[in-house]
Amino acid sequence: MxxxxxxxxxxxxxxxxxxxxxxxxxxxxxxxxxxxAATNKGELLSPIVDMSLLQTTEQVPKWKLLYVLPEVCSVKCENALYSIAQVRSALGKESDRAEVVVITHEKSNIAQLAQLKEKQNIRFLNTNIKSLQQMFKETSTDAIFIADTLGNIILRFPLQIDEKQAILDSRDILSDMRKLLKLSRIG
Structure with a gap:
């Protein structure tokens, strides 16, 4: 028993x-x-923003660090422009696979635009506010974005007023860009 x-x-x-x-x-x-297990530092956009309305024919597909130039370029704007340029430079040998793209419109800050045009390695996409609103329906343009080689805006990073915080956020953008470039065979 x-x-x-x-x-x-x-x-x-x-x-x-x-x-x-x-x-x-x-x-x-x-x-x-x-x-x-999310490893990205930026906010993953859902739904993804399609920027095909703004795309021009490109010879070589590249990853894009995007920024929409506002009407008034405040400290946040200057930090964003500095950050995306630094991130592209920090990519080192991979920097040829990414580009800095500044989207401008009829109300964009003219003085800031003139300063930016003096710098190299920045591509400008000119559009109108109506197209921007149509493209960014559910997302604020007050941010730094990462777009893939097909023109899909996939990640969003908030803008910072504090310069030190902007630099720390640049590290997050760089981290995400490196991961994307490592995983991508295109661009």
């Missing part, structure tokens, strides 16, 4: 060893007990 009791106990113990982890995993998933 004790052997049958021991056998039943052993079977229950053995079954619990296999069933208990599955039940715990199910509970953890249902109750969000762990941090999901």
């Amino acid at each position: 004790s052997t049958t009791k021991n056998n039943k106990l052993m079977m229950l113990l053995l079954a619990s060893i296999f069933i208990l982890p599955v039940l715990l995993a199910k509970l953890a998933l249902d109750n969000d007990w762990f941090n999901q």
